[in-house]
Amino acid sequence: MNHLDDDAELYALGLTERERSAEIEAHLAACPDCRTRVIAAEAAAAALASTLPPMPAAAPRRAWWPALAAAAALVFATTTVTEGIAVRARGAEAARTDVALTAIASSHFGHTTLSADPGVVVKALYARDGAWCYVVATGAPRGAHVMIRRGTATRDAGALGDGSPATLFLRQPGRADEVSIVAGERVVAHGVPVY
Amino acid sequence: MARADAGAELIRVEARPMALDGPAFETAYRAHAPRLRAVAYDVLRDRDAAEDAVHGALMRVWSAGAYHPERGPLLPYLIACVRREALDAVRGSKRRHLREVRAGAGAPLAVDETAAIDPIETRRVARALESLSDVQRDVIVRAYYGHRTLAEVAHDTNLPLGTVKSRLGAALRRLHTELTEGFR
Numbered sequence: 203m204n205h206l207d208d209d210a211e212l213y214a215l216g217l218t219e220r221e222r223s224a225e226i227e228a229h230l231a232a233c234p235d236c237r238t239r240v241i242a243a244e245a246a247a248a249a250l251a252s253t254l255p256p257m258p259a260a261a262p263r264r265a266w267w268p269a270l271a272a273a274a275a276l277v278f279a280t281t282t283v284t285e286g287i288a289v290r291a292r293g294a295e296a297a298r299t300d301v302a303l304t305a306i307a308s309s310h311f312g313h314t315t316l317s318a319d320p321g322v323v324v325k326a327l328y329a330r331d332g333a334w335c336y337v338v339a340t341g342a343p344r345g346a347h348v349m350i351r352r353g354t355a356t357r358d359a360g361a362l363g364d365g366s367p368a369t370l371f372l373r374q375p376g377r378a379d380e381v382s383i384v385a386g387e388r389v390v391a392h393g394v395p396v397y
Numbered sequence: 398m399a400r401a402d403a404g405a406e407l408i409r410v411e412a413r414p415m416a417l418d419g420p421a422f423e424t425a426y427r428a429h430a431p432r433l434r435a436v437a438y439d440v441l442r443d444r445d446a447a448e449d450a451v452h453g454a455l456m457r458v459w460s461a462g463a464y465h466p467e468r469g470p471l472l473p474y475l476i477a478c479v480r481r482e483a484l485d486a487v488r489g490s491k492r493r494h495l496r497e498v499r500a501g502a503g504a505p506l507a508v509d510e511t512a513a514i515d516p517i518e519t520r521r522v523a524r525a526l527e528s529l530s531d532v533q534r535d536v537i538v539r540a541y542y543g544h545r546t547l548a549e550v551a552h553d554t555n556l557p558l559g560t561v562k563s564r565l566g567a568a569l570r571r572l573h574t575e576l577t578e579g580f581r
Contacts, residue, residue, distance in 0.1 A: 208566030215540060215569065216480040217547050223481060230468070241469035246573035248473035250541050251480070253519045256431060257438035257447055325456065338456055365449050367456055 206236045214243035316381065316393030318342075324383055324391040332377040332397070340367040343385035348372070351380040426455070429472055433479045440483035440544055447483070454482040484544065525575035533568035540565055 206226060212218050213226045230237045316324040321341045328335040337348050339362055348359045348370050359375065362368035362383070382392035430451065437447035458478055468474060526534055539545045539553060547565075551558045 208562050211566040211569040212547070212562060214477050215565065216477065216484045217540060217565070220481075220485055234467075237467065237469070241473070242573045243569050244469060244473040244477045246569050246576060247480070247541070248476045249518070249522050249525070249572070249576050250537075251432070251436050251439075251476050253514060253522050254435045254439045255514060257434040257444060323456070338452065340453075340456065365445075367449070367453055369452070 205233065206239065210236055210239040211243040214240055214247045312396060314381075314393045314395050316383065316391040318383070318391035322383075322390055324393070326381045326393060326395060328375075328378070328395050328397075330397050333374060335372045335375045335378065335381065335395075337362065337370045337372070337381065337383070338367050339369070339383060339391070342368055342383055342390060344368075346383050346385040346390060349382045349384050350375050350378045351382070352376055352378055356380075429475055432472065433475055436476050436479045437483040440480065440487055446486060450483040450486055451479055453486075454478040457482070487544070488546070521576065525572050528575045529568055529571055533564060533571060536561060536564045537568040537572070 206213070206229060209218060209222070209226060213223060218226060226240075230240055312330055313325055313327045316326060318324050318341075322339065323341060324337065324339040326335055326337050335350070339346070342362060344364070345361055346368075347361050349356055350359045350372070351357075359372050360370055362370050377397050378395055380392060380394050383390050433451045433454070434447050437450040438444065441447050441450060454475065455478075458475065526537070529537065535554065536550055539550050540547070545553065547558060547561055550556075550565075551561045554561065556564075
């Protein structure tokens with residue numbers, strides 16, 4: 203492949219098409235000159251980014267929110283005891299993300315890439331003590347479920363969310379012996395966490 | 398973890414080839430997430446979508462297996478990855494509509510303080526932008542702060558696409574030179 207020329211800067215600015223970006227990244231692995239150029243371009247782009255304002259915190263809650271929050275908390279408590287959290291409401295989706303990130307940022311965790319069908323990438327992040335498991339999938343069929351096997355018992359932990367990537371955060375799944383993603387009757391991905 | 402320790406840990410993490418996993422991923426995430434969210438939110442104007450973009454970008458880096466120091470400093474690399482992810486999301490989906498709707502909503506009160514803007518750095522970048530020629534500054538501001546595609550910039554400025562590309566390339570290179578040589 204020829205050198206990147208202006209594509210080095212365009213890539214750093216996010217202005218190349220996705221297919222071209224993949225070619226560029228492959229080229230960079232083999233070409234120190236272009237790598238130097240892209241690194242310089244990314245440094246300049248990062249300087250531009252440094253002037254961007256921080257992401258705002260969640261918008262102030264409206265008056266009807268407390269009642270809804272109380273109801274959600276009850277549902278949350280119930281599902282936490284019995285099953286994974288697979289709520290659909292957008293607010294709850296955001297809460298799930300925050301819970302997941304907080305868990306990830308505050309504990310030691312491992313991760314595994316599940317063996318998956320072509321085009322599907324599934325990672326499971328999990329607390330080494332079994333306190334939580336966060337499943338992140340790209341390319342999985344919509345509505346696919348996460349199955350957790352412990353010993354000989356397998357249970358349905360709930361459906362992946364609708365986001366991209368699709369995620370499911372499980373509280374207290376214990377130390378799973380196997381995590382799999384099932385769409386209909388088909389296993390599209392499976393893997394074994396190592397604790 | 399104390400802030401100084403976190404800094405030392407980050408330097409240690411970034412100084413060696415690593416799979417972005419376990420503690421290394423955790424450290425990098427903890428240190429960089431606020432800035433990465435700011436980058437994604439700038440494009441998407443939606444908190445959930447911004448979180449998704451940060452996740453998606455980290456997933457991609459992570460799926461690729463390893464981050465090597467020769468690929469460059471981690472934060473600028475991740476910023477570029479997150480911006481690409483966010484632009485892909487906004488261009489590839491119906492979220493553009495969502496963004497436009499939400500952009501008109503009232504500004505929330507609080508912000509993610511850990512990503513607060515550094516006024517000195519902002520002034521430094523502003524000076525570097527001022528050092529560009531008018532035509533260079535115009536394309537870079539349209540593309541970067543206006544989130545316009547190459548085709549959109551070409552359309553808006555009435556320039557051929559090739560000219561837009563070469564002008565953007567030259568502008569960013571000049572910016573880098575100014576920023577690295579600039580403490581004047």
